[in-house]
Every structure is written in C-alpha cells, then in structure tokens.
Amino acid sequence: MGAGRALSRAELLLVSAAMPGSDASRPATVPALQDGRLWTLPNPQALATSIRATAQVFEDPRSMELLARIRLIAPSEASVLVMGETGTGKELVARHVHALSHRAGGPFIAVNCGAFPETLVESELFGHEKGAFSGAFTAKAGWFEAASGGTLFLDEIGDLPLSIQVKLLRVLQEREVVRLGSRRTVPIDVRVIAATNVRLEEAVAAGHFREDLYYRLHVVSLDLPALRGRPGDILPLARYFAAEYRQRLGYGAIALNAEAEAKLLAHSWPGNIRELENVIHHALLICRDGTIRPEDLHLSALQGAPRGGEAAAGDPRARLEAALAAYFEQNREGLYEHLEDVIVRAAFEYSERNQVQAARLLGISRNVMRARLIRMGAIAALK
Numbered sequence: 239m240g241a242g243r244a245l246s247r248a249e250l251l252l253v254s255a256a257m258p259g260s261d262a263s264r265p266a267t268v269p270a271l272q273d274g275r276l277w278t279l280p281n282p283q284a285l286a287t288s289i290r291a292t293a294q295v296f297e298d299p300r301s302m303e304l305l306a307r308i309r310l311i312a313p314s315e316a317s318v319l320v321m322g323e324t325g326t327g328k329e330l331v332a333r334h335v336h337a338l339s340h341r342a343g344g345p346f347i348a349v350n351c352g353a354f355p356e357t358l359v360e361s362e363l364f365g366h367e368k369g370a371f372s373g374a375f376t377a378k379a380g381w382f383e384a385a386s387g388g389t390l391f392l393d394e395i396g397d398l399p400l401s402i403q404v405k406l407l408r409v410l411q412e413r414e415v416v417r418l419g420s421r422r423t424v425p426i427d428v429r430v431i432a433a434t435n436v437r438l439e440e441a442v443a444a445g446h447f448r449e450d451l452y453y454r455l456h457v458v459s460l461d462l463p464a465l466r467g468r469p470g471d472i473l474p475l476a477r478y479f480a481a482e483y484r485q486r487l488g489y490g491a492i493a494l495n496a497e498a499e500a501k502l503l504a505h506s507w508p509g510n511i512r513e514l515e516n517v518i519h520h521a522l523l524i525c526r527d528g529t530i531r532p533e534d535l536h537l538s539a540l541q542g543a544p545r546g547g548e549a550a551a552g553d554p555r556a557r558l559e560a561a562l563a564a565y566f567e568q569n570r571e572g573l574y575e576h577l578e579d580v581i582v583r584a585a586f587e588y589s590e591r592n593q594v595q596a597a598r599l600l601g602i603s604r605n606v607m608r609a610r611l612i613r614m615g616a617i618a619a620l621k
C-alpha cells in the first residue's frame with residue numbers, strides 16, 4: 239500500500255466500520271482524535287453481540303403494543319414506514335422487523351438518505367455503469383441490488399429530492415432497477431423500510447414529498463412514541479445501558495440511587511433513547527464507587543422539542559468532519575501509514591486474529607500481513 243494511493247472499497251468499508259460514530263446519526267467519539275488516534279477498533283465480540291441480540295427494552299405498555307405490532311407485520315412483505323422523533327429507535331425497530339421476517343437470512347442495509355447530495359444519491363440507490371458520469375471508473379451495484387434477498391432501510395426518507403422520489407416510486411412498483419448509464423433492467427427482491435422524523439403528511443401538503451410515494455411506503459406504519467410518552471421504559475433502559483456500558487468498559491457492579499432515578503424520570507428527553515444512552519454512558523465514566531448519583535447525570539436544558547437536542551449539541555457529523563480536517567492538516571506526513579495500520583488491525587480483529595483470513599480480506603499475502611502485524615506490535619515476532 240503505497241503512500242498517496244486511494245483506498246479501495248474494501249478498505250473504506252473496514253475503516254468506516256472501525257470508526258466510532260461512523261453512523262451519521264450517532265455522536266462521534268471525537269476525544270479519540272485528541273489522543274492522536276483516528277479510530278478506535280471495534281471489539282468484534284461486542285459488535286457481534288449487539289447485532290445478534292439487538293437487545294431491546296420494551297416495558298412501557300405503549301412499547302409493548304409497538305412490539306406486538308412489529309411481530310404482526312414482520313412476516314408480511316409490505317413496505318413499512320417508521321415514524322418517530324430522532325433517537326426513538328427507528329433503526330433498531332427496522333432491524334427487528336427484518337430479524338423477524340422471512341428475509342432474516344438476507345442482508346439488512348441501512349442508508350441515510352439525507353447524508354448524500356442529490357447527484358450521488360441516485361447512483362448510490364440504483365447503481366451505475368462504468369463511464370455513466372465523470373468519476374464512474376467502474377460499474378457499481380446500488381443499494382437496491384446489494385440488499386437483494388433482504389431489507390433496505392431508508393432513513394430520513396423525507397430528505398430525498400423530488401427527482402429521486404419519482405425514480406424510487408417506479409422501482410417499488412416495477413420491482414426492478416436500471417443502473418445509471420444503462421438500459422438493462424435488473425429485477426430486485428427487496429423489502430423497503432423507510433423512516434422519517436418529520437411528519438410526511440406535512441411534507442406532502444407543502445409539495446416536498448410525493449403523495450403517491452407516501453401511500454406506497456405507508457402500506458404499514460409504525461409510530462414510535464417519544465421516550466417522554468413511554469415513561470415506563472426510562473428506568474429499564476437506564477439499567478440496560480448501565481449494564482451494557484459497564485460490561486464494555488470492564489467495570490464492576492453499577493447501581494443508580496433513588497435520587498438519580500427520580501432525576502431521570504423527571505427529564506423530558508428531547509433526544510429520546512439516544513440521549514438517555516449518552517447520559518448513562520457519561521455517568522458511568524464519572525461516577526464513584528459504583529453508584530450513579532444525580533450529579534453524575536448531565537441532562538440537556540432543552541425541553542422535549544423534537545430535534546432540539548441534536549441542534550443544540552451541534553451536528554455530530556459536522557463535528558467529526560471538522561475534527562478530522564484538523565487532524566489531517568496536522569498529520570499529513572504519517573497519515574497513510576497510520577490509515578494502513580488501522581485497516582490492517584481492523585481486518586485482523588474482524589478475522590478473529592486469523593492472519594490468513596485477514597490477509598485475504600485485504601488482498602495481500604500472509605507474509606506481508608504478518609510483517610505488518612509484527613511491526614505494529616500486534617503479534618510477537620516469534621509466534
């Protein structure tokens with residue numbers, strides 16, 4: 239891997255998987271950058287557990303109703319529209335629908351429609367042929383093809399430009415895609431779950447969202463209540479996150495005292511479950527002798543305005559990008575070297591420390607892989 243070479247798709251995938259906060263909607267773990275490290279490595283076991291179990295807390299009666307509805311609709315093939323404020327668990331619910339459907343053995347692909355400019359979103363969704371536009375050096379399947387046999391989760395569907403909405407409607411009706419720059423139709427076998435945190439009816443009335451697409455997606459809908467509307471979930475979720483992070487951080491037993499619980503119950507949770515998760519994670523890092531007290535709970539001053547939490551905290555993606563830009567500026571010299579180390583290490587961990595598999599994943603020889611791991615101190619020279 240020579241300096242200055244562009245990263246391949248496999249490498250980029252590994253890097254993005256290894257990035258904390260790689261999901262645009264999650265707050266980035268920017269402090270890691272200040273330690274002079276770009277990415278922390280995912281713990282494959284923790285990752286596997288979270289994906290396998292997608293442990294969920296549904297204890298409030300409203301959540302239990304939701305769970306019953308998920309179970310009811312999961313086996314059907316109908317498109318689903320998941321609605322709810324930011325952080326209410328739309329993606330988690332979509333994964334659950336997928337896991338309980340006949341498509342559970344197929345891929346689940348989650349895409350944030352708002353994260354791509356109009357010019358890119360079309361080729362990302364539907365794919366493109368080589369030479370379809372400047373920069374299309376190779377042909378590429380889009381998300382619809384990639385999700386074949388499984389589920390495509392289209393988050394922030396309300397952000398799709400109108401021109402793409404027309405095309406999406408066609409694809410859903412015809413069940414086939416045409417890659418950009420091609421005339422050939424490719425049949426697709428994908429269930430679409432779309433999500434929105436804006437009222438799509440209002441977007442339809444304002445002319446920002448096509449009515450026909452709205453009805454097409456709305457065959458089945460799941461309306462996720464805000465956390466303040468399901469108070470019975472607050473403490474079970476807090477305990478769940480405390481246990482989860484305690485384990486990840488390797489801490490001993492953790493308990494919330496009664497005053498801390500009362501403080502959690504009194505808050506309005508504008509950032510919903512994601513905010514609660516962050517609050518508990520933070521509390522765990524600063525609490526003493528295994529007890530979370532009210533002073534360990536740093537709650538936002540905002541009161542329940544949809545999307546308010548995120549706006550006040552600043553767009554996490556923008557924060558990460560700014561931090562990355564600063565880091566790139568300061569570390570131009572060793573950057574590629576560093577990226578390569580991250581990729582090699584991530585591949586090694588993903589392959590459960592199997593050198594042959596890791597080498598295969600990156601398309602390099604085992605000897606190169608081994609030499610690299612020794613140089614990085616990841617394995618001993620005489621092993």
Ligand SMILES: Nc1ncnc2c1ncn2[C@@H]1O[C@H](COP(=O)(O)OP(=O)(O)OP(=O)(O)O)[C@@H](O)[C@H]1O
Nearest residue numbers: 263293294295323324325326327328329330511512
């Ligand atoms: N019922 C639940 N039990 C446990 N954890 C949950 C539950 N619902 C959501 N979470 C967790 O809360 C966080 C936010 O959930 P998720 O990303 O699904 O929300 P979202 O509504 O898709 O957010 P956004 O609108 O910002 O895309 C995730 O870490 C998720 O695992």
